[in-house]
Amino acid sequence: MAKNFTRRAVLASAPGLYLASKGARRAYAQEKTVKVGVIQPMSGNLSPYSQEGQPALEYLVKKINAEGGIKSMGGAKIQLVIADDASQPARTASEARRLITQDDVSMIVGTLLSAQMLAISPVVDEYKVPTLAMWAGGARASYLYSLGFPYDRGYAKTMADFAGALGNYDHKINTAVIACSNYEAGQQVTKYLRTMLPERGIKVVAEVPLDTQAQDHTASMLRIRSLKPDAVIGLMQPREGILLMQARYGMNYHDSIFIGNSPYSDQVIWRELGPDIGKAVLTRNLFGMASYSEGAKIASMQELAAELRSKGNLKSEVGQATIQAAQTARIMQQALELAGSTEREAINQALKKVNIPFGDPNLYLARAEGLAFGDDRMPKDSTSMMVQWNADRKLEVVWPDLYAQTKPRV
């Protein structure tokens, strides 16, 4: 058989093959699509974000497409074009340029932490491409929106408000140490906590910046123990959170209340500390901010979590990044519906009008005032829940009262 495929035969069939491929391409083009670029840290040190979030994003997009796609565009299907930025901000900018100029995407979404957001900003403004970041603490470019917590009214205010609110549960906080990871977001949150805590009657007795390169935080914990503050408050990266808790366990220190962000409320910390250390330090005097908690009194969040667990092909437990990615998909859907066009400027204008009210089945995050972007292109309502761990590794929401399952355990 093989000898039948002569060079002449192949050359003779080439025009036919070309026409056939062109026809197939035309048929594909007839099925309307909206190309959305997805920049994820698929490799590198931030890859846990994409491992947790990407399956949820893909599941939701598949679901949106199966339910008729973008109706204002005649049922156009969302097509995700995925790029890996290798967890390096410079690569984020490079991948954005590729998605925009090579793949001609209508908008970009992605994990995009603050450094990635800053790196991508000149590019998205240059090409005027609406971009939605899942985690950035700010939105520098005029075409960039973020679902993350702003440093001031997101992270710092939530932690300061909760520290102040502990007084309502007979655990008045008078003194605090600010212990943030010494990186971009940590320095910003420290700056805001410095003013917000005294406004709530809490005296800042010291600042203990946590070195992001350190292998051990015993020295930091020794300093904290010597100061014996009522609370140790700060934003940290997972690694610093884990090392600080290891040091706390090593010193058997339980005299302060620890208040932090997602590293304190993510399952990863149990995995890293192990069950014994975890039980000793995580279930005592420790509270973390959370976008998601299994027990939160938010029906849409619980339904989504159950659905993702059963059909979502997740690679890990439902976590903060899972819910954040799912919410991104719903914002993207609403923006595209409002735009009714694949034009970038139309989508940019539509993002300004996105509004998912409280109680909407598509609102998965704990946002009592619904989800809409303010003039700074960050969520208007940026509050978060505070949670505590049980010995069975389950989270309980303790604040704010709207979502709380129980009282803070101190």
Next chain:
Amino acid sequence: MRSGAFRFLGNPVFWLVLAAAATMPLWLSPYYLGVATIALFYVGLALSWNIVAGIAGQLSLGHSVFMGIGGLLSSALLLKLGINMWLGMAIAAAISAVLGAFIAWLDFRFRLSHLSFALITLAFAEMGQLAAVGSEFLGGASGLFLPADHGSLLDFEFGGQRGYFYLLFTASMVCLVANLVILNTPLGYYLRAMRDNENAAQAIGVALLRNKIIAMMISAVLTSIMGTAYARYSGFVDPYQFASPNVSVEVVLFATIGGLGTVLGPLVGAGFLVVFGEIVRGQFGGTLPGLHFFIDGVLIIVVILLMPRGVVPTFVEWWDRRHAAAPKDPGMIAEVPTKT
């Protein structure tokens, strides 16, 4: 300057390649032009580093400090004090030169071995990053965000992709010419003599301190200028990129794989590996994340095992053998360091 540099610069193939590269903005898509611009940045860094490490045999792991000074300080001077970035670039380059001279003096004063010198420069790199992250003037951990580019050359604005390609193209060519000139002037011979045997070089009258300082200062200034140029191109100056010791390690890899101590080695190493890595990640990053890291690793192992002197010297040797050509051109190939 000896005839070697003229032979190199008079080679029509060199000018043909240069002309072809200069036309890239006319036919490359913005994405690939961006990749080419990043590659040129690394080419410039690798060539600058090559002066100290390849020609003079001082394995510096601290060049990220000079890049950080070039990128962060010039940007901070613009943003915080309103100092024009051209002047900022000159100030940063001058400070880099002074720091470079100090490091070279340390090396001379304490007669550091290769390992000690590498470790001391690595310590400088680590301190540099900590200083950058801890300094509010330099933007702290948040880095610095430069104002939008309006294409005003007087304000060090080059008006988009094409402009920045030509800026980095010119800067990297300056680095190439600097290598070429050094290799073919008495300084190059002194540096190579010092690299091969410092005591013997001193015995025949080579001024160790003076030459070490000159080499390090030239290298530091060029690295700093590359840092400023890349900072303006990227718009966001991230201390974890600009002052990261990882940059030094990347540059070492590029130059070593291409061929340490040669002019074309760092150019080929950085040019190929950066472009290849970017394209592989761009094409397969979504489906096979991390593939580019894996391929990079395999390439490094293969080159080190099969071409221990680097790709360019191996190729030149092969070419010479095959064509029984004229003696080796010192501008193209030089011996690998032998000092231990």
